[in-house]
Amino acid sequence: MSDPVVQLAYLVSTGLFIFALKWMNHPETARRAVLSGVAAMALAIIGTCLSPGLISSHFKYIALAAIIGTVIGVPLSWVPLTAVPQRTALSHAFGGLAAGLVGVAEFYKQHAEGGHALGRFETSALCAEVLLGFLTFTGSLMAAGKLQELKFIPSRPVTYKGQNVVNLSLLGIAVFCCVLLVIDGARFQHLFPVVVILALLFGVLLIIPIGGADMPTVISLLNSYAGLSAVAMGFVMGNKLLITAGALDGSSGLILSIIMCKAMNRSFANVLFGAFGKVQRAEAAAENKIIRSATPRDAAELMENASLVVIVPGYGMAVAQAQHRVREVYDQLTKRGIRVKFGIHPVAGRMPGHMNVLLAEADIPYEDLVEMDEINPEMPQCDICLVIGANDVVNPAARDNPKSPIYGMPIIEADKAKVILAVKRSMNPGFAGIENDLYYNEKTLMVFGDAKAVAGEIAKHLAGDSSE
């Protein structure tokens, strides 16, 4: 890797990658980030193609592979924004697959060339690359399947007795095989396929017990693994561009996972091994609690007289594709001079930032998308809090009830608002199966119905009233 032109291309490429991430710090500069990233990637690819040692007759196959990748990639970028979590998981799978395959190729390449075994450093890195790559591959496929709600993959957590013991011992066996490979790669080379198979299996088993509410953390973690497998590839090949770009991706996934974990007051270990979302319902459901309900017309009338309305969206809004109807409500209210803000919980939706993208798609200016920590001090001044498709993230039990399974999780304090309007299809508990006290609060009015239909009705009543 000493060719100066190639190395220089890699150096500039690394700098551009860092700028790309830096420009993501504000929506105004963010589109520059994509340009910078594209330039960096172009330099990396061109630089690599100029590397000495490549056989020119192989370039037609490389070009063919690139065309196939483009043909698959372009339609993947057209998915509706509600399907972005699945797409992201799927592309983590592609990333893991690429890293894993390169690792396998590296291993057998060395053994094919007269049995000149890899050094211990490279073998350690190669094992890490193959383990991370293949577990990311199957794990992400499972996650994508769960998010897409494919029938043959249960989207509810699947748990069984001794699950953690099974998973950890599988991982232990895989790591043990890796250690043997590092000690004597030539003698133990038949163990290499075992490592690959165990990594593939471990990826599946790791995701099976994870439920929808934990998907934001898991997707971030898989993002991190995809990056780290690229780092490991860089160590194997002695390529510093792979190391830096992979480390940038790895740290991004790590930070997002930490943010997600903090937003749920849980640890990594708890997310991965805790099997959240087991059925905990029916405890409080038997109690006779009073529910007050309202029609969309009542809701519209209440909102008309407000001066500050906070809308708290959740996954239900994404499922119902209600963001455009919510925008109509937003437009009607702002037209009357009513201040409307959106309170965005970090784990609302199925991936980090999911709600922001959906609302931005519906043309809501990003200044009105407010984070949890900034909206909470304003909640006591809020006249109407419209909860639409959100559940656990506004559950006051997380703050007040130490017995609640979500106790300690930071919430958007919807219950501090003067009136709460909760749009919900029925009184069934949310994904985590936890009863929500907010719905029994005496300030709460339930508006039953599909989020999209209800939001549409409210907007219609608001528009109708203004023309009268």
Place this chain on the structure above:
Amino acid sequence: MSVLFVAGSALGAVLAAGADAVSPDASATAVSGAAVRAALHDAAASGVSLNEYVAMLFVFMLATFVGLDVIRRVSRLLHTPLMSLTNAISAVAVVGSILIAGGKHGEGWTWINTLGTVAIAASITNIVSGFLITDRMLKMFKKREEKKP
């Protein structure tokens, strides 16, 4: 957990590098520019010096710190596009895939080249779809002023 993993693998790598340094064949390799260039497509097998390993770990450590610092400043509004952007960036694995697919591993085209080619297809898929969807999402983030009353 991930922090532990990173720390653990870094430590393991250092130990492994140390072990290599005592084995004679690794340190015996002269790292002249020409030799490395000749052995470019299988640099790993040619036995790189201890300095090179440490340099790689340096790069990894510094890149991680830069990454953590830069990502911490990313607007929370943009976490979804950030993830699709880093997705495209991690598809830099295409570099390794090209080196494998285009390299010489025995006579003519081998199954190792085929593996590299599949890896290229997977990486290019991520690059293309990652950058395109990131741009598509970022286009949607608008300021209030831009809206016509």
